[in-house]
Amino acid sequence: MSISELFPDPPASTVPSITIKRPDDWHIHLRDGDVLKAVIPFTTSQFARGIIMPNLVPPVTTVESAQAYRERILKARPEGSDFTPLMTCYLTEATTADEIERGFKEGVWAAAKLYPAGATTNSHAGVRDIQVLAPVFERMEKIGMPVLIHGEVTDWSVDIFDREAVFMEQKLLPLLKRHLGLKVVVEHVTTAETVEIVRAHAGRVAGTITPHHLILNRSSLFNGGLQPHFYCLPVAKHERHRLALRQAATSGDGNFFIGTDSAPHLRSAKQAECCAAGIFCGATALQTYVQVFDEEGALPHFEAFASLNGPRFYGLPVNTGTLTLERRPDRQMAAIEVAGEDIVMFRGGEQLPWSLGETRP
Numbered sequence: 001m002s003i004s005e006l007f008p009d010p011p012a013s014t015v016p017s018i019t020i021k022r023p024d025d026w027h028i029h030l031r032d033g034d035v036l037k038a039v040i041p042f043t044t045s046q047f048a049r050g051i052i053m054p055n056l057v058p059p060v061t062t063v064e065s066a067q068a069y070r071e072r073i074l075k076a077r078p079e080g081s082d083f084t085p086l087m088t089c090y091l092t093e094a095t096t097a098d099e100i101e102r103g104f105k106e107g108v109w110a111a112a113k114l115y116p117a118g119a120t121t122n123s124h125a126g127v128r129d130i131q132v133l134a135p136v137f138e139r140m141e142k143i144g145m146p147v148l149i150h151g152e153v154t155d156w157s158v159d160i161f162d163r164e165a166v167f168m169e170q171k172l173l174p175l176l177k178r179h180l181g182l183k184v185v186v187e188h189v190t191t192a193e194t195v196e197i198v199r200a201h202a203g204r205v206a207g208t209i210t211p212h213h214l215i216l217n218r219s220s221l222f223n224g225g226l227q228p229h230f231y232c233l234p235v236a237k238h239e240r241h242r243l244a245l246r247q248a249a250t251s252g253d254g255n256f257f258i259g260t261d262s263a264p265h266l267r268s269a270k271q272a273e274c275c276a277a278g279i280f281c282g283a284t285a286l287q288t289y290v291q292v293f294d295e296e297g298a299l300p301h302f303e304a305f306a307s308l309n310g311p312r313f314y315g316l317p318v319n320t321g322t323l324t325l326e327r328r329p330d331r332q333m334a335a336i337e338v339a340g341e342d343i344v345m346f347r348g349g350e351q352l353p354w355s356l357g358e359t360r361p
């Protein structure tokens, strides 16, 4: 009997573990204070670096406030963690090209975040008229600094399920034409059409995909009653879009990478008369992504999506260490405690087929 008959390659679906270069989260809300302390250990156990969202109250709009926030994040890391926060500038209509360039050149900003005013949580200080920022975008083109875009229009006459598509047609495509050298990340892609727009601008436009948009569709929001913990923005779309996202993420296409958009809110803010938008997926993000790649028969493409495509787009080195994920079922806790309250975890309480294994620095 030959060696290969004695030890045949296991079929893909029974591969017991996968070891990849340490991954990064290119879109994460860590918040501040008690919530920061409660959620950061989950992110640091999964990711080596994170692009930190600036939508605090007040938002992180200056180089100094970003430096101070970075210090608070570094201090809140669990002992021994080498997690690197990459800070972003919250763009307002008052942001100047000089402030942007100063923060980028000083190594404080990794990117700038564009929130259309009123599009989502803590976005009221965002931008009403994108064209006002033309000088800022020109400078960003010159210095090679990416803009990260929450791509939804805020007009209430536009159906909420169409807001991403309308933004892409009315705002993003003209912006890309006006600023041919601008590097853009379309954040939390939720539609098949946005996938195609990213692909059509390969190289200068990339897309992040969240774990929850790979699992949920719009019916999930109403399944068995209204599900506040599945509500986020952009809202999950029709099943055909979820399938397109799974295809985009797992296809090996280098223009897509991880951005969890983990957005913790206290249970009282979710199970409320008016539910806050955001899903806390930080504790189960990699277990969810790797499960999706496994289900799609695409584990060989997982490392690129998790660990290689993002650094290439940002012009940063790939992490040197490794992380192992194991095909070992593990029951998740349902929620995490924060200052006498709790935050419900995405897929909390479920038995997930994949678990985190060893991290080697």
Ligand code: DOR
Pocket: 029, 055, 120, 121, 122, 150, 231, 232, 233, 234, 263, 264, 277, 278, 279
């Ligand atoms: O659902 C969301 N929650 N979408 C966002 O864009 C922001 C986030 C938050 O900060 O809670």
Ligand code: ZN
Pocket: 027, 029, 053, 261, 263
């Ligand atoms: Zn976000």
